[in-house]
Amino acid sequence: MAMALRLYLLLIVFVSSAIVSFSLYEDQVGLMDWHQRYIGKVKHAVFHTQKTGRKRVIVSTEENVVASLDLRHGEIFWRHVLGTKDAIDGVDIALGKYVITLSSEGSMLRAWNLPDGQMVWETSLHSAQHSKSLLSVPVNLKFDKDYSILVFGGGYLHAVSPIDGELLWKKDFTAEGFEVQRVLQPLESSIVYVLGFLHSSEAIVYQIDSKSGEVVAEKSKAFPGRFSGEISAVSNDKVVVLDSTRSILVTISFVDGEISFQKTLISSLVEDSGEAEILSPLLSNMLAVKVNKRTIFVRVGDQGKLEMVDSLSDETAMSDSLPVADDQVAFASVHHEGSKIHLTVKLVDDLDTVLLRESIQMDQHRGRVDRVFINNYIKTDRSNGFRALIVMEDHSLLLLQQGAIVWSREEGLASVTDVTTAELPVEKDGVSVAKVEHTLVDWLKGHILKLKGSLLLASPEDVVAIQEMRMKSSGRSKLTRDHNGFRKLFIALTRAGKLFALHTGDGRIVWSTLLNSPACARPSGISLYQWQVPHHHAMDENPSVLVVGRCGSDSSSPGVLSFVDVYTGKEISSSDIGHSVVQVMPLPLFTDSTEQRLHLIADTDGHVHLYPKTPEALGIFQREFQNVYWYNVEGDDGIIRGHGMKSSCAGETADEYCFTTRELWTVVFPSESEKIISTLTRKPNEVVHTQAKVSTDQDVLYKYVSRNLLFVATVSPKGAGEIGSVTPEESALVVYLIDTVTGRILHRLSHQGCQGPVHAVFSENWVVYHYFNLRAHKYEVTVVEIYDQSRAENKNVWKLVLGKHNLTAPISSYSRPEMFTKSQSYFFPQSVKTIAVTSTAKGITSKQLLIGTIGDQILALDKRFVDPRRTLNPSQAEKEEGIIPLTDSLPIIPQSYITHSLKVEGLRGIVTAPAKLESTTHVFAYGVDLFYTRLAPSKTYDSLTDDFSYALLLITIVALVAAIYITWALSEKKELSEKWR
């Protein structure tokens, strides 16, 4: 009985929770969403090509991913995304079955099972200081278990057992001024050599017994001069170092512990040499040096004598050396020539012996080759074959074999920095873009299948067929605009400066383009704006996006503007603007006659520049000149400064599109108590449907909806560190709402005993932010809604009926609107990476918060849960309106994860964009992975769902019409016979 009761209760709970949740059936997965898995730009690659088993390559990347890729197809066998602070320093294979990774500056050593990627062991190593981190896994083909993995990191040398990760011994090298440069373990030797520099001027070699960790011998020798720290280990007993003048190569040999230096002037190797740089590839008895934009190969003789053997052009990428058969060592180099790349594999000892020379046609939009990793295999004719894994400038990863690209991966998409949306071209009459419409018979068949499915009559094969049909349904990957606005392009800018256009239907790359600039070879992309969006005028123009880039990493380096046609992906124009880029301000309300949007770009001198540089744009801007303001947040100093436009800077330069500004206001946060950790504004393109909020008793509150509001969160400087590093008394979180035109602080809210990081979302008239409460040891979410008090008097119905009100009159921030806020806080059980909010075309549909959780999933939470009007016991009317009884924490309903069973690894951002259909919004999440789905926060109230059975409807109508006719005929007959009686 009790059991039954419990079951019943459980059922009630389940049913009641199902009402408020957004959820998906299993067979709906993949209908609207897609997920792409990436790994990022590859740093290290280790091949594992044993004769048995699947051929794979283990890679570690700049996105802190360690992954095993299939060498045949490039698919991911397994993948692990380490934390953002857990950068991988080295990766290798031990014992032929474990992948060893060293990460976190040499303080974390992990072993993963090679076939399936399960973690075997993890050892945390003691770390005392910042230092180089070196991983040395002995190459032991005999699987000798006595060997240990040597790890240097954090000032300590550790020997770790490869079997269970047990720390065998550790040796302290934290002495003042001592920097360990190399850890060498010659094959078949029990002695480990540790080479280091003391104060960059004295070389010290320690010989350590590899079994016990005892220092056997210690030799040192002072160097007349200083080392630069660039080092290349050329053999087991020799290293070559560059001195601090970068003009002398020093060979340090330590045979039998005796240290000897041998200096070689670079000018004696090459003529007119400048500053030299030792390149990273490890070649045996040879090193590669970059001098004068050329790469020279220097052979190291037995006595430490250096001689130049070859030189190559600068744009050459090289691999480490690889032992091939018969004690020979080979390496690969790749260089560009026109649209082709040339892959050459040579023997290290004899550079004239070319083992392989291949030319491969390469897409211009991949840029130059950045890194090369090679691997050899024995062909059927017993000669050596080579495969090369190359990393391109756009971070893509390609496998070359036998003169062809076997597979490629667009790894640039793992580091998306900015995203915007774009429309697809309109479908023109007579131009059939894709043959998706089938014959009527096919259509009917499909619908009958669907009908079977909905009536639960389908056999398993039918179910599979239905699923397949749904996946391919209704031309969702067509390259034209659709009526509902479901087909769109997401334009993503990556860290490598490449622009990708992804189709919302299936996530494929429609086009991609690598940014170019006349001023510099490869500008770095900063941000992305919609430049031209024709929708009323200039319909024959293609829409375009503006990519703001910069030549160089410094903030004062000159900016580059690039305009890219959205339909074709072609760069329309690229201009070197000749001034720096500090901020870009789109002026969304101002467009010229060709629907180009006006943008202001601020430089480091406090000037702003107007784009597009046309007289028409200038005319539009000058009309609004007095009403344009800009502000900058100086996070380090805790100052926010507001500026107004002053005049044209014609006095200084002849540029009439340049304007000077004057400082209008400053908000200075006391540096001893507050530090800015987060600022946020509303999205400039957000549409708000109404300014009124109606409460249950028909009362009206007027929303304070302004684009010129800035949300600022500050914490005490002590509390700016990690969570838990301060006591609750020491930390306070203060949030402000600041009007960015006048600098007026509209609202201030202080949370004592709370700490960042603050993740916030600002939409319409509310801000929701997430932070940590140190007293409660829980995360909290607070909502602040802002209402306008000065409009609250507009309550006379007759005045409103007759239109005698000022509610739609333009408002100015200088009119000092009175406002009040309502706020409420809740506990939130999870840590958060990012928060976004859904956006719809007209802003009528209710909103959902999209919370990127620490588990790299996205949770959709109704805005109703973060409503300050929630009370413990809502009245009947409030309940009917949808106000949820107040609870201390926000619920996490498993069904409302929009990513369902998937993870968007390394989640960094969520972008929402409205579809044309009011109920629906596009959601695009990016991190290492990409994820897209379509959401309807209030269900699709304005359209029939995809699985609506038209066949059933049709059949019903036909049946009804038939029934009507039959009954009519029968009744006629009966009437007739009645009359004859």
Next chain:
Amino acid sequence: MDKGKAVMGAGRRWAVDFSDQSTVPSSRDILDPPGFSRASPEQDDSATSRQKKDAEATWKLQKAWEVAQSPFKNLMMMGFMMWMAGNTVHLFSIGITFSALWQPLSALQSVGKIFEPFKDNKVELLMPKLVFLALNLGGLALGIWKLNTLGLLPTHASDWVSSLPPPQEVEHSGGGFAFH
């Protein structure tokens, strides 16, 4: 009669005229028997018809009053139904409210037609009509009141401002953290 004369005129010896001449006095030469008053049945007849007419008029008036009062029953029933329907907006309450609004409206439209059968020179229909109108208007008011309690009448400020878009802003401001 003309026929008889024509027969007599043709030389028939005798003829019996079976036609009843009693109601045609003026054409007869023969005097009425004494004591017979030709006028009395006529008088009697007119009296009965007048009586009949009066009865009909009262009957019509009565009926008209009945018709005029009939919306009252309706009103009561409507009130009961509305009370049953409750104050929340759903299919049932909306249906009832709209039928409560429609019935009086259609009745008011056809008020002439409804009272057509009782039209008479002697029947005073103004009062029943007025009562009928008043009762139907009462029904209408009840319907409107119900509509209001359901919150479907735009009588609050919120009904007029909820579609107003937010006002334009005069100033435009942008900025933020500098690009790194």
